[in-house]
Amino acid sequence: MELGSTFFNLDCYDGIECVDAHFKDQHFSKHVHEGYAIGVIEYGAQRFYSEGEHHTSGADSLVIVNADSVHTGESASENGWGYMAMYPTPELFDDVLADLTLKSSNAPFFHQPIIHDSRLVNQFRLIFSELKSDPSKLKVETLVYAFFMRLTLNQRASRIKDLLKKDTSKVHIAKEYIHAYAEQDISLEKLAKITGLSKYHLIRQFASAFGITPFQYLIQCRIQRARHLLFQGQIPAQVALACGFCDQSHMNTHFKRALGVTPARYQKQLNR
Structure with a gap:
């Protein structure tokens, strides 16, 4: 297993940036992403700062950092940690959820940075595992759509627009x-x-x-x-x-x- 990050784009929704990462001594300084950072810890544990608090996430946990939110990341276990993540934009959530809400502004703000939900974790992992078999674009879109819908509907979230209020x-x-x-x-x-x-x-x-x-x-x-x-x-x-x-x-x-x-x-x- 090679240490470091491997970035790639999903062939759906105009491309969603993803990463397969394995680190031991890496320390991510305070930074932000234009999109959300949504990932699953595969092994080890990660310590990170987000939304004004410090958190520790272990294996099989789903981690969410809101778009344009300052966060850090470092190992919380002796042998480092590994994770898979994707970085969907707020505009993608606007589009994906539009059929459900009949509104143009749907990008959510997630209040829980760490989620322990085996169904969500398995759905997320399924997206990445299916990529190994060169799936059709329709299959990838369907899996991503199902994951985003479950994530948004079953978790504590509120609309970004409502929070910022211009x-x-x-x-x-x-x-x-x-x-x-x-x-x-x-x-x-x-x-x-x-x-x-x-x-x-x-x-x-x-x-x-x-x-x-x-x-x-x-x-x-x-x-x-x-x-x-x-x-x-x-x-x-x-x-x-x-x-x-x-x-x-x-x-x-x-x-x-x-x-x-x-x-x-x-x-x-x-x-x-």
């Missing part, structure tokens, strides 16, 4: 600005000016609201942008500069801390 607070303005201009050299002075907050209060309120500093969020936005460009086949060195990193080495460092794999290997895995 929050226009000052730190959200700063967050949106960073997301929009992540490739630029954004200064703390600029963020303070557009929010009307002092630099001290901006950093403090931003960290309180999102769990990371403005700079850490800037790095996460650059990593997310880099993932898209790498998937499109652009050269890593060019991607680094286009996303605002000093150079490819700088991007490699942050990319591996967040995903456990280098940009070049990530690109090779997704485009093979």
Whole structure:
């Protein structure tokens, strides 16, 4: 068994990014994903931070991190841990659940980061096991659809839109600005000016609201942008500069801390 992450895309719903990961000494720094991180621990145990609390998940447990939610990850067992995970976007949930709710906004917010439900775990594992036999696109779509429906209907969740209620607070303005201009050299002075907050209060309120500093969020936005460009086949060195990193080495460092794999290997895995 090789240590590290193997990324790939499901051939359904315009592609859902997935990973098969095995780690021993890996420590994921605080990071975010555009989509949800939904996975099953196959062996060992994982310790992670999510939604303001620390958690430990063991084998056969289903772990959920909400989209754009700060989290970490590290081994909680001597021999490390292994897991399979997928990263569906909020837009995918909007689409999948639309037939059921007859609404356009359906992306849920999950309140339980660790779920012990053997039926859900088995459904999740079935998706990955079926991939080994080169299944039809219809079969994969059906399995994914069934899993998302059971997950959403049987777990404590509320709609993201209802929770946020179009929050226009000052730190959200700063967050949106960073997301929009992540490739630029954004200064703390600029963020303070557009929010009307002092630099001290901006950093403090931003960290309180999102769990990371403005700079850490800037790095996460650059990593997310880099993932898209790498998937499109652009050269890593060019991607680094286009996303605002000093150079490819700088991007490699942050990319591996967040995903456990280098940009070049990530690109090779997704485009093979």
